[in-house]
Amino acid sequence: MFRGRAVSQRATSSTLEIRQPVPSQIRKPATNWRVLVVENNTGDRETLTAGLRRHGHHVEGVATGNAALQSYQRADIVLLDLELPDVDGLEVCRSIRALSDVPLIAVTGWGTELDRVLGLQAGADDYLVKPYGFRELMARMDAVMRRSRPQMQAEQVVLRGPLRIDAASREVSLHGRVVELTRKEFDLLHLLASHPETVISRKRIMQQVWGGSWSRRTVDTHVSSLRGKLGGSDWIVTVRGVGFRFGGR
Incomplete structure (x- = not known):
């Protein structure tokens, strides 16, 4: 929490007041996201969680x-209240951002400039002050996810043997x-499978997937994780001194 701040500068957690519109007023998302809600107040957390689930999100x-x-590594987007009981919310934000570029929206009662x-x-990629309308939250989430998502290649569904990659539904x-x-x-x-005969350099991977701001270890860690989830190292081949290529099986 901010130290030494007067309580009058903050909105208390009881001001959440998510204003739920009728279902027809919000379009269903094209993609179901994995959302991490970090909220100290139990009632606020349950209300927000229920609302997001009603709109198809996990x-x-x-x-x-x-x-x-x-938990943030399992999420596609994080909604972070900055007033937490154990750790300064700003420090949580900094720690997540130092290790990941997962989209993060501060959803909090602290509303001064x-x-x-x-x-x-x-x-934080965006900042939303309580109380807020649910439509505004959904719109901000959609905008943040749209900005953070790299442009996919024209091929929307990539089929490589028994492996199917759908860019639209991710x-x-x-x-x-x-x-x-x-x-x-x-x-x-998706990047590797879209260019199955091409060795893609680490530099290109960093630029296209991480925006060029992450380390060599970041790429290696993600490649290792992918191999584990796909059940073998044959799916992604290391070309020593150059980068990686899609191997298939």
Whole structure:
């Protein structure tokens, strides 16, 4: 939490007041996202979680900063309240951003200009102040996800033997069974599988998947994770000194 701030500068958690529109007022999302809701107030967390689930999203709700740091890697987008009981919410934001570029929206009662600036400087992609309307939250989530998603190649469905990669739904299946991937794992696999005969350099992977801002170890870690989830190293071949290519099986 911000130390030394007067309580009057904050909106309390009781001001959440998510205003739910009728179902016809919000279009269903084209993609079902995995959303991590980090909210200290039990009632607020349950209300937000229920609303997101009604709109087709897969939601995990946690109450503490430490729980958020253990869970963010499973999420496509994080909704983070900055007023947490164990860890400064800004520190949680900085820690997540130092390790990942997962889209993150600060959803909080701290609404001064300084609060917003500090939240955005800590790494939040957007900042939403309580109370807010549910339509606005959904619109902001959609905008953040749209900005963060790299442009996919023209081939919307990639078929490589028993492996199917659907760019529109961002779903991967192997032998007809869904393979659960993180957002960046999907982007990396789609890039490699879209160019099956091409060795793709680490530099190109970094630029297209991570925007050029991450380390060599980041690529290696994601390749290793993908191999494990696909059941073998043959799917992604390391070309020493150059990069990787899609191997297939």
